[in-house]
Amino acid sequence: MADDPNRKLSSGDAKAAAIAWTLPFTLVVPMVVGGGAGFLLDRWLHTKPLFLLILGLAGLALGVRDVVKTAGMLDKK
Secondary structure: OOOOOOOOOOHHHHHHHHHHHHHHHHHHHHHHHHHHHHHHHHHHHOOOOHHHHHHHHHHHHHHHHHHHHHHHHHHHO
Protein backbone atom coordinates (compact mmCIF):
# COMPACT_ATOMS: atom_id res chain seq x y z
CA MET A 1 0.00 0.00 0.00
CA ALA A 2 3.01 2.30 0.45
CA ASP A 3 3.53 2.40 -3.33
CA ASP A 4 0.04 3.78 -3.99
CA PRO A 5 0.51 6.84 -6.27
CA ASN A 6 -2.85 8.27 -5.17
CA ARG A 7 -1.83 8.44 -1.52
CA LYS A 8 -1.79 11.99 -0.16
CA LEU A 9 1.08 13.28 1.95
CA SER A 10 0.24 14.89 5.23
CA SER A 11 1.29 18.48 5.80
CA GLY A 12 4.06 17.42 8.19
CA ASP A 13 5.43 14.84 5.76
CA ALA A 14 5.50 17.34 2.91
CA LYS A 15 7.23 19.97 5.04
CA ALA A 16 9.85 17.46 6.24
CA ALA A 17 10.48 16.31 2.67
CA ALA A 18 10.90 19.91 1.48
CA ILE A 19 13.38 20.65 4.26
CA ALA A 20 15.27 17.43 3.52
CA TRP A 21 15.64 18.46 -0.13
CA THR A 22 17.06 21.85 0.86
CA LEU A 23 19.69 20.52 3.29
CA PRO A 24 22.30 19.57 0.63
CA PHE A 25 22.01 23.01 -0.93
CA THR A 26 22.27 24.61 2.51
CA LEU A 27 25.54 22.77 2.98
CA VAL A 28 27.10 23.28 -0.46
CA VAL A 29 26.08 26.81 -1.50
CA PRO A 30 27.94 28.73 1.26
CA MET A 31 31.09 26.75 0.56
CA VAL A 32 30.91 27.43 -3.18
CA VAL A 33 30.17 31.14 -2.66
CA GLY A 34 32.97 31.49 -0.10
CA GLY A 35 35.40 29.56 -2.28
CA GLY A 36 34.43 31.62 -5.32
CA ALA A 37 34.93 34.88 -3.45
CA GLY A 38 38.26 33.58 -2.16
CA PHE A 39 39.30 32.60 -5.67
CA LEU A 40 38.51 36.08 -6.96
CA LEU A 41 40.39 37.69 -4.06
CA ASP A 42 43.39 35.44 -4.73
CA ARG A 43 43.43 36.45 -8.40
CA TRP A 44 43.05 40.14 -7.53
CA LEU A 45 45.74 40.13 -4.80
CA HIS A 46 48.03 37.66 -6.64
CA THR A 47 48.14 35.24 -3.71
CA LYS A 48 48.13 31.50 -4.04
CA PRO A 49 45.07 29.64 -2.73
CA LEU A 50 45.12 31.42 0.64
CA PHE A 51 41.74 33.18 0.53
CA LEU A 52 40.17 30.31 -1.41
CA LEU A 53 40.93 27.93 1.43
CA ILE A 54 40.04 30.34 4.22
CA LEU A 55 36.71 31.48 2.76
CA GLY A 56 35.87 28.00 1.48
CA LEU A 57 36.35 26.52 4.95
CA ALA A 58 34.39 29.39 6.50
CA GLY A 59 31.55 28.65 4.07
CA LEU A 60 31.70 24.97 4.96
CA ALA A 61 31.50 25.82 8.66
CA LEU A 62 28.49 28.08 8.08
CA GLY A 63 26.79 25.40 5.99
CA VAL A 64 27.35 22.72 8.63
CA ARG A 65 26.05 25.07 11.33
CA ASP A 66 22.87 25.75 9.37
CA VAL A 67 22.31 22.05 8.62
CA VAL A 68 22.75 21.12 12.28
CA LYS A 69 20.40 23.92 13.34
CA THR A 70 17.76 22.84 10.80
CA ALA A 71 18.09 19.17 11.75
CA GLY A 72 17.69 20.14 15.40
CA MET A 73 14.47 21.99 14.60
CA LEU A 74 13.15 18.93 12.75
CA ASP A 75 14.10 16.70 15.64
CA LYS A 76 12.12 18.85 18.10
CA LYS A 77 8.98 18.54 15.98
